Each structure stands twice: as C-alpha cells, then as structure tokens.
Amino acid sequence: MSKISKFFKGNSNSSKKHGPTPQEAIHKLRETEEMLTKKQEYLEKRIEQELATAKKHGTKNKRAALQALKRKKRFEQQLSQIDGTLSTIEFQREALENANTNTEVLKNMSYAAKAISSAHENMDLDKIDSLMQDITEQQEIAQEISDAISRPAGFGEEFDEDELLAELEDLEQEDLDQHLVTAGGLPTVPSSSLPSRPASKKKVEVDEDMEQLAAWAS
Structure with missing residues (x-):
C-alpha cells in the first residue's frame, strides 16, 4: 500500500473517530508556538540575570557564582530543547497547512470536473461534427457568392484590344488635324531662294594677296 493510500485510509479512520480538523490542529499548534516563544523570552532573561549574578560574585563568593x-546552564538546556520543539512544531504545522491546501485544491478540482461533465452532458459529438460540416459548407457557399459578385460581368471581352487602340489613335489624329485647320492651316514652304551671304572683306583681301604672289613668282 502506498503512502498516499495509507494517508487517506488513516484520514478515513480518523474521520470515523471524529478527530480534529486540520484547521483546528493548525490553530492548536500556533497557540503552542506562541507559548513556547514566550517561554524562550523568559529563559533568555533568566540566563542574562544568572550571568550577571555570577559576574557580581566572582571569586569573592565562589559558591554563589557557581x-x-x-542555573544558567539549566536554562540554556531548556532553551535549546524549546528551539528543537519549535522546529518540530513548525514542520508539523507546515505539513498540516500543505495538506489542508491540497485538500481544498482537490475539492475544487473535483467540483470543476463535475461542472465540466455537466456542461458536456447534453453534447452529442455526432451532432457537433454535423454542425461543423454545415458551417464549413455555408462558408464555402458564401465565398463562392462573393467571388461571383466581384468578378467582371464580361461586357466588351469579345472585342480585340489592339483594334480599340488603333481606333483611339485615329481619333486622336483626326482631332489634331481638325485643330490645325481651325488654327489657319499648315505652314507653307517658301518658293524663292534665300539671299546669298555676302563674302566677307577679309576673304577678298586674302584673294588679292594670292594674285600678287602668283604674279611675282612668274
């Protein structure tokens, strides 16, 4: 038998005997801790008093000093015992508090499990699967409707786009020609030749110099 089984079995036997509840036991242990803590304070004061008495008498009255x-040693022994007792009580109290916490946690978890079971009691998995399938189908239908609505109606799809562009260019050209005619017609090219540019004076002087050199050379 595991320790947990023994623990719960022991609790069931104690419950039959109407033993104290964990809260009652924790309360009693706290009261005991308070009492022992006060006893500690009392012993610490007595130890200080006896030490002061020993110092007071010293070697003058060895009997009283000893x-x-x-007495100081006895008080110190009692103080040490109380320290050990307090440690044991503290450990026992913490164990009871943890056990009480675990009991409350298990109780609440059991309560929650019953609530979950009650919530799922009227749920049929087959009906849930069928419902989810219906929801999926409706979503698909809604998506198909949205796609159909957003798709272009198809007007003009039978026409060639290149032909439409060519027609648009013709319309633009006609509009340009009409604009030129309205502005006064196209500009004419002049029939008479342009006047020749007179030769520069510098070029005439160079030709005369060349003729003089030619005459001198002959």
Missing part, C-alpha cells in the same frame, strides 16, 4: 552558572 550556583548562578549552574
């Missing part, structure tokens, strides 16, 4: 030191 008795004070003996």
Whole structure:
C-alpha cells in the first residue's frame, strides 16, 4: 500500500473517530508556538540575570557564582530543547497547512470536473461534427457568392484590344488635324531662294594677296 493510500485510509479512520480538523490542529499548534516563544523570552532573561549574578560574585563568593552558572546552564538546556520543539512544531504545522491546501485544491478540482461533465452532458459529438460540416459548407457557399459578385460581368471581352487602340489613335489624329485647320492651316514652304551671304572683306583681301604672289613668282 502506498503512502498516499495509507494517508487517506488513516484520514478515513480518523474521520470515523471524529478527530480534529486540520484547521483546528493548525490553530492548536500556533497557540503552542506562541507559548513556547514566550517561554524562550523568559529563559533568555533568566540566563542574562544568572550571568550577571555570577559576574557580581566572582571569586569573592565562589559558591554563589557557581550556583548562578549552574542555573544558567539549566536554562540554556531548556532553551535549546524549546528551539528543537519549535522546529518540530513548525514542520508539523507546515505539513498540516500543505495538506489542508491540497485538500481544498482537490475539492475544487473535483467540483470543476463535475461542472465540466455537466456542461458536456447534453453534447452529442455526432451532432457537433454535423454542425461543423454545415458551417464549413455555408462558408464555402458564401465565398463562392462573393467571388461571383466581384468578378467582371464580361461586357466588351469579345472585342480585340489592339483594334480599340488603333481606333483611339485615329481619333486622336483626326482631332489634331481638325485643330490645325481651325488654327489657319499648315505652314507653307517658301518658293524663292534665300539671299546669298555676302563674302566677307577679309576673304577678298586674302584673294588679292594670292594674285600678287602668283604674279611675282612668274
């Protein structure tokens, strides 16, 4: 038998005997901790007093000094025992608190599980699958309708786009010609030749120099 099984079995036996609840046990342990803490404070004060008494008598009254030191030792032993007891009680209290927390967690988890079971009680998986299929089909139909609505109606698709562009160019050319005619017609090319450019004076002087050189050379 596992420790958990023994624990729950022990709890069932204790419940039959109407033992204390975890909350009651935790409360009692806290009261005990408070009492032992006060006892600690008392012993610490007594230890300080006995130490002061021993110092006061010293070697002048060895008997009284030794008795004070003996009492101090006993108080220190009691203080040490209380420290150990408090550690044990603290461990036991923490174990009870954890057990109480785990019990509440399990109780709430069981309550939630029952709620989930109740929520799923009237649910039929076959009906859910059928419903999801219907939803998927309706979504597909809606998508097809949206695609059909957004698709162009097809007007003009039987015409050649190149022919339409050529016709558009002809219309633009006709409009340009009409604009030129309205502005006064096309400009005419002049029939008479342009006047020749007179030779520069510098060129005439160069020709005369060349003639003089030619005459001298002959």
